[in-house]
Structures are given as structure tokens and as C-alpha cells.
Amino acid sequence: MSHIFKNNTFAVVDLETTGTSRSDNNHIIQFGCAIVKNMEVVKTYSFMINPHREIPLSVQNLTGISNDDVANEKDFSYYAPKIIEILKDTVFVAHNVEFDFPFLNYELMQHGYESLTNKAIDTVELTKIAFPTLPSYKLSDLTSRLKIKHLNPHKADSDAYGTAVLLIDDIKRLEQLPQATLNTLSSLSHGLVRDTSWIFTEIADTLRKTKRPLPKEYMQVRNIILQKQTHNVASNGEDHKFPIENTAKRKLFKGKINYRKAQVELIDHIHDFVMNPNERAMLVESPNGTGKTFSYLFSYAYQLYSSRKLVISTPTKVLQDQILTREIPQMLKITHLDLTAEVVKASSHYLDLDGFVQSLFQSSPNKPTLVLQMQILV
Known part of the structure; x- marks a missing residue:
């Protein structure tokens, strides 16, 4: 596996900024980037950038970056050509890409450069679908739960590295899914943010060319792959007689x-x-x-x-x-009896599979519903 994206270079980016609103005189104070080739992090970049304005205290507390840290650094106009060169011919990836990608493009355009047109992938949606049962999709929670080591959460270079490893985990996990599940995910994925659907269609289309039998623990009903139910049958109880005496x-x-x-x-x-x-x-x-x-x-x-x-x-x-x-x-x-016990739930605890399958072919749902459908499939 993992040869699907061998011709692609991913640039996993994390920005630290003076604030979330672009137009409010907010600027980038750190650009972090991890380059992924052949499913490995091969290089990282970190630029501290002078925003020519005060960094709010809340941002200093979150990022650990103070006004003194950036006072003697070069400003964005110095780094813009370097950033453009680093991101050239790459797939842009971020954890919440709808923040980092537009913010970076806004800064570039403010300094007279054209905005980037790279494919852009969101690891929040990708991870929600690849690992649908995790309790939280905050980057710091994900990196600790999936045992991804990165030293300084909320520092752009460390977060970019953590996100890069997360991207690799997501892709490897998706590659292991049965083909029918990948096909359905691929057809649903067009409603995802930016170009995130491209990951699903690439994996589904490439693996469709390889013969992969369905593992024996699964069964296919129409185009849904289900885990086979295991029925625990008590073994012969010849030796197990009620102790009368x-x-x-x-x-x-x-x-x-x-x-x-x-x-x-x-x-x-x-x-x-x-x-x-x-x-x-x-x-x-x-x-x-x-x-x-x-x-x-x-x-x-x-x-x-x-x-x-x-x-x-x-x-x-x-x-x-x-x-x-x-x-x-x-x-x-x-x-010493080998019996098993289960909690029996009411029907409200279960998913109506027929209703669920029909919902997949109805008109495009809102974003949370779409992501939930894809999570349930996985």
C-alpha cells in the first residue's frame, strides 16, 4: 500500500497569527510546514515573522510567542517568495484548512503576489472519517491519542509536523477499508471542504484496479460492508452439573x-x-x-x-x-461456567440500516450529516 500518492508531495502547513480575522489588521507570526513524500516527513520549515503590530496577550498565552520573539525577525514580504517556492507543486494540507489557506493567500495578495491555487486538504474532516469513534478532533487530543510525538503544541512547526503524521495515519487507515466502502465514500466525498474528496477518490480508484477479497470478518449487503456478528454458543455442559449437595x-x-x-x-x-x-x-x-x-x-x-x-x-x-x-x-x-452476558438495548439504540442506505442516495445533505454518514460507513 501507500504507493497511491508516490507522485505527490504534501505540504502540511500550520500558521500562528495575531488573530483569526484576516481583515482586522491581523498577520502571520509563524509559518510552520512539514513536507511529506512517499508517506514520510522528509523536511520541516519554521519561520518566525514580524507582524509589525502587538501580539495580543491571549495569542501569546496560546502560542508562547511574545512580542520580543518576533521584534528582530524579518517581515512577511521577506518570506513570501520562500513560502511560494516551498509550496510550489504541492498539495496543501492543514488541520482546519479553511483558516490557514485563505489566511496565507490574503497575506500573499496584500504583498502583491497571486493567491495560491494548490489542491487543499483538510485533516479535520479526513480524521473524522478515518477514525470515526475518537472523542475529540482537536489536534492536541489527536496527537496524544494516536501517540504522535510533537514537542510544542500551538507552535506552528510542531503542529505542522503533528498534522503531517496525522495525514499519513489517515491515508494508511483509509487504504485498509474494503473497496465497496471506499467506493461509497468516494461518491459522497464531493461535499467535503476544498479538495479533501480527492484523497478518497484517488484511494478508491487506485485500489479498484487491485483484486482485494473481502476479509472473512466482514459481509456485504448491497453496497454496505458490515462486520459479521459473532454468536457465542455455550460449549457442551456435560461437566457442568448443578451441585445438589x-x-x-x-x-x-x-x-x-x-x-x-x-x-x-x-x-x-x-x-x-x-x-x-x-x-x-x-x-x-x-x-x-x-x-x-x-x-x-x-x-x-x-x-x-x-x-x-x-x-x-x-x-x-x-x-x-x-x-x-x-x-x-x-x-x-x-x-467455572463458560457463559457470556450482553446488555440488550432498545431499538432506539440501533441504526435502521435500510433507512441509512436510502439516505446515502438522497439529495446532498448538510455538512455535519454528510460527515456523519461517512463516519457510519467506516
Whole structure:
């Protein structure tokens, strides 16, 4: 893989500026750039630039760049030809490209140069789609979560390097997706910012020429690739017989939980009820802390090897969590049964796949919806 962009040079740019609004007498105070060739960072640049105005305190706090740092530096007119040369014939990349690209072009035009016409890619959208389950897409959060080392967050050279490694991670991740997913992403991607769609179409079109079988853990339904569901079937429970004798129960409990006579009586009552097909219902009342939950789990567990399931309904989420994280693991540890437990969610927790597929072919949605659709596909 990763030969898809072998003929492309990416210039990953990060600017530090005196403020976010271009027209408000705001200027670039640092230009950082990392050059990526063949999916490797091959060179970095960092220019400190004199903006000929005060740097607001909030910007100094964020970037660590003070007025003294830039007072003796050259101004933008000196660096403009160098920047143009560095970016010549490259694909422009930034984390939030709609800030860096127009800001740089504004500065260039203010100094009498033509604005850049490079392809421009946004790593915010790219990363949201490549890694759809991350909790945050702030650059500092991404670099720590994806273990990208860069030394000075909010310094342009360090942020450019971090973004360059992020771009490489994004592309490698997208290259691993099944072809049908790439095809759909490619067709949806035209609504993304600037030329970000170009990454998706290049990967999809290039990999379409190679024969890639669908990995066995996936299945294709129409043009959607789904993860196959794994069904855990309990193994044969021949060795797992309910311990009728109290001595057998004592042996199982030893060193794990206290042997309590009242609890064992409850376990036996429930076992008798489960084993008697003529019994329709049983009502149990016992005080808090007597181990009711463990008692019924223990009694029922031995009956689950005949493809039966036990459904437990709880009145509160707290009790549900307690059963799942504490009671069931304890019961399995004591009984040595190889059973599994799952939380059953209401239908509102699930995606209607038919509705989702239809939504992909409707008129172009707004930007957040488009990105969400692409995230769900991945």
C-alpha cells in the first residue's frame, strides 16, 4: 500500500497569527510546514515573522510567542517568495484548512503576489472519517491519542509536523477499508471542504484496479460492508452439573464468597422451581444484602447449556451495571461456567440500516450529516 500518492508531495502547513480575522489588521507570526513524500516527513520549515503590530496577550498565552520573539525577525514580504517556492507543486494540507489557506493567500495578495491555487486538504474532516469513534478532533487530543510525538503544541512547526503524521495515519487507515466502502465514500466525498474528496477518490480508484477479497470478518449487503456478528454458543455442559449437595457448594464457594445457609436454601428453592416443569411462578422476598442476585444467577446458570437464554430485567441502570460488572463475573468465577452476558438495548439504540442506505442516495445533505454518514460507513 501507500504507493497511491508516490507522485505527490504534501505540504502540511500550520500558521500562528495575531488573530483569526484576516481583515482586522491581523498577520502571520509563524509559518510552520512539514513536507511529506512517499508517506514520510522528509523536511520541516519554521519561520518566525514580524507582524509589525502587538501580539495580543491571549495569542501569546496560546502560542508562547511574545512580542520580543518576533521584534528582530524579518517581515512577511521577506518570506513570501520562500513560502511560494516551498509550496510550489504541492498539495496543501492543514488541520482546519479553511483558516490557514485563505489566511496565507490574503497575506500573499496584500504583498502583491497571486493567491495560491494548490489542491487543499483538510485533516479535520479526513480524521473524522478515518477514525470515526475518537472523542475529540482537536489536534492536541489527536496527537496524544494516536501517540504522535510533537514537542510544542500551538507552535506552528510542531503542529505542522503533528498534522503531517496525522495525514499519513489517515491515508494508511483509509487504504485498509474494503473497496465497496471506499467506493461509497468516494461518491459522497464531493461535499467535503476544498479538495479533501480527492484523497478518497484517488484511494478508491487506485485500489479498484487491485483484486482485494473481502476479509472473512466482514459481509456485504448491497453496497454496505458490515462486520459479521459473532454468536457465542455455550460449549457442551456435560461437566457442568448443578451441585445438589451442600458440600459441593461449600467447595465451590471456598475462598471466594462466604457460605451462608439462608442463601444456599434460596439457591435450592430456585433450582427446584427451575427443574419442575409444572411450576408456573415463584415469588421470593428477602432482605437487602442476602445475595438474591447471586442466588438466581447461580441456580439458572447451569440450565443455559441447552441453548436456553436467561433474560434479566432491571428497574435501574445502576443495578444493570452491577449485575454485568460484578455479579455475573463473580458467579462465573465460582462455577467455572463458560457463559457470556450482553446488555440488550432498545431499538432506539440501533441504526435502521435500510433507512441509512436510502439516505446515502438522497439529495446532498448538510455538512455535519454528510460527515456523519461517512463516519457510519467506516
